Amino acid sequence: MRVALISPYPDITAYGLRSIAAFLKARGLAVRLILLPDPLGDALLDAPARYPDRVMADLARLCAGCSLVGMSLMTNYVDNAVQITRALAAAGGPPVVWGGVHPTIRPEECLAVADYVCVGDGEEAMADLAEALAAGSDATAIPNIWTRRADGSLAQNPVRPLTQDLDSLPPPDWSHDDHHIWDPEHAENGIVPLTPAMTEALLARGTVSRLLGRIGYQTMTGRGCPHRCAYCVNDAVKALYGAKGYLRWRGTEHVMAELETVRRVLPHIGYVWISDDAFFARPLEEIREFCRQWKARVGLPFTCLGSPATITREKLDALTDAGLCYLQMGVQTGSARIQELFNRKAMGNAVMLQAMAVINAYKDKLLPPSYDFILDTPYETLADRLESVRFIAQIPKPFRLQPFSLVLYPGTKLHAMAAADGFLTDERRQVYTKSYTMRRPDYVNLLILLAKGGRMPSKLLAWLACDAVAVPLSQPVMAPVWRAVFALAEPVKKLLRLARSWRARPGDRA
Structure with a gap:
């Protein structure tokens, strides 16, 4: 029995799919992992056909000897899944079989x-x-599985x-045993066997890898989230199971063993990205034990995510001592009314500023937080x-903003x-083919983008956001101006990236 598992995500980490691959192997099944990174990445378009015909022909040959194909997807990758399945x-x-967040939320649609x-x-x-x-037995009564x-x-x-x-679950499968990939940057090659050297090169392209100048490895030390934010699918999945027992943690030994194994396969990893939704929600003593073992067995820099209500000086003491070099925290809004709408009232401005002050106290040990x-x-x-x-103008420097369009x-x-x-009248346009990078081109979003690097003087930002300045500049008559500014911004950013790349490689100019 061979199962093919396919990931359409731009990021080759595919943590959930690799975890399933490892579990199936432990049950004695052969697994073929096929990574098909979406060529659009974050620049989504209404383009149902994502992959060239040649890639689909290669995929059909790879899956021909399999008894089942599994695919993991989120809402933005439904088009990929449809093209592949057809x-x-x-x-x-x-x-x-489709799995992941979107099929969990809308199983009947996916069927x-x-x-x-x-x-x-x-x-x-x-x-x-x-x-x-494989046994030819009834597959219509399996828990978690829907079918017709x-x-x-x-x-x-x-x-x-x-x-x-x-x-009790094995760590994700990074063995490269029967792993395959189509790389959109080398599309002419079709789907090819994935090697450790290719994996490291692909991981080096990641956003945080470029930020840190090191090859990053992404993992998770738990599942679930302690919060119930109104914009997050975690809340919907939590409701499926009931809130009790949804947040779960792996033991420290389990995580360390995974990292020791991965470093033997990928020796050039330079840091670890812990992508739990709220790593700081771990109890203090567990964090301290985690840090003790990290220093003894891993010793690499690492990054993680935290929420304002869980960040404390005691936890940061232990984590920065162990190698924490960068962290990301969800702020989402500085408006008390919208915080209530988001079900984040308990994480109001005072709580967030307190957490930011704690983080800022470690600015000599950390890169600017996001x-x-x-x-x-x-x-x-x-x-x-x-x-x-105006809340952004109060954030202690240095920092970075990560603005996401809802x-x-x-x-x-x-x-x-x-x-x-x-407000939601066209799901395909507003949800299925919308990326978080598709920000509305207006004055307020321009201010946030200008403040993104944390270098804009706080007093200037606060003045630009005062009613006397901002209200006139936000009137409908100004809309064409801001659309033009945003239209020019993207080509300018591309030119700046090219210039930085050119300056970084002096040997290429000879």
Whole structure:
């Protein structure tokens, strides 16, 4: 029994898919991992055909000897999954199961294309499905798996209890054993076997890798999130299982063993990106033990994410001593009214500024922290947005901003509200093909982008966001001006990137 697992994500980390691959191998199944990074990346377009015909032909050949194909996807990658599934079906390929966030939220929609849908965590469900198909037994009553019966009725199976002992699951598969990739930057090569050297080169392209000047390896030390933000799909998935027991942690030994193994396979890794939604939510004593073992067994710089309510001086003491070099924190908005809308009232401005002051105390040990902001919320007024900009003017320097245009993902509370209130009228344009980089071209967003690097003088930013200046410049009559400014910004940024690249390689100029 061989299972092919396909990832359409631009990032080759594909943590969830690699975790399922490792679990299936531990159950005695052969696994073929196929990475098909979306050629559009974050620059989404309404382009249903993502991959060249040659790539789909290569994929059909790789999947021809398999008994099941699994694919993980989020909402923005539905087009990829549709193209891949239809190409395999046209070639007479094996049945296809979709899993991940979007199929979990909208299983019935996905079954219009896929043969099966995996709802929720996928390890045990995928193994049970693969084994049922291999044995020719009934595959319509497997927990977490949805499908259509022969009579067309829907087999809507409940989810099984969450695995609480994450240490019972193997770490993600980075073995390169039967791993394959199509690299959009070398599209002419088609799908080729993936080598460790190729993996390291691809990881080096990552945003944080470029920021730190080191090859980064991404992992997770837990699953779930302690918060229930209205814009986040975590809340929808948590509701599927019930909030109790949703946040789970791997043991320190389990994480360290993974990193020791990966460093033997990928010896040029220069730092580790811990991408848990809220790493700082771990209890203090667990963090201290984690740091003790990190120093003894890993010794690399690392980065992580935190939320304002969980960042403390005691935790940062331990983490910076162990090698924490950079962190990211969700701010989202400086408006009290929008914080309540986002269900983040407990993380108001006072709490966030306190966390920022703690982080700033370690500025000699850390790179400037990144603070996430959400733009273009349909419920914001101009007053809300200016309140956010004035909050940015209070952030202690140095810092960076990561501004994301809101995407109303299915299953979130904000999606349901916006649909009911008439703000969401075209899901394909507003959700499925919208990227977080598609910011509205207006005066307030321009201010936030100008403040992005943390270098704009705080008093100047506050003055530009005062009503006397900002209200006239935000009137509809000014809209063509800001559209023109944003239209010019992208080519200018590309020229600056090219200039920096040219200056960084003096040997190429000879």
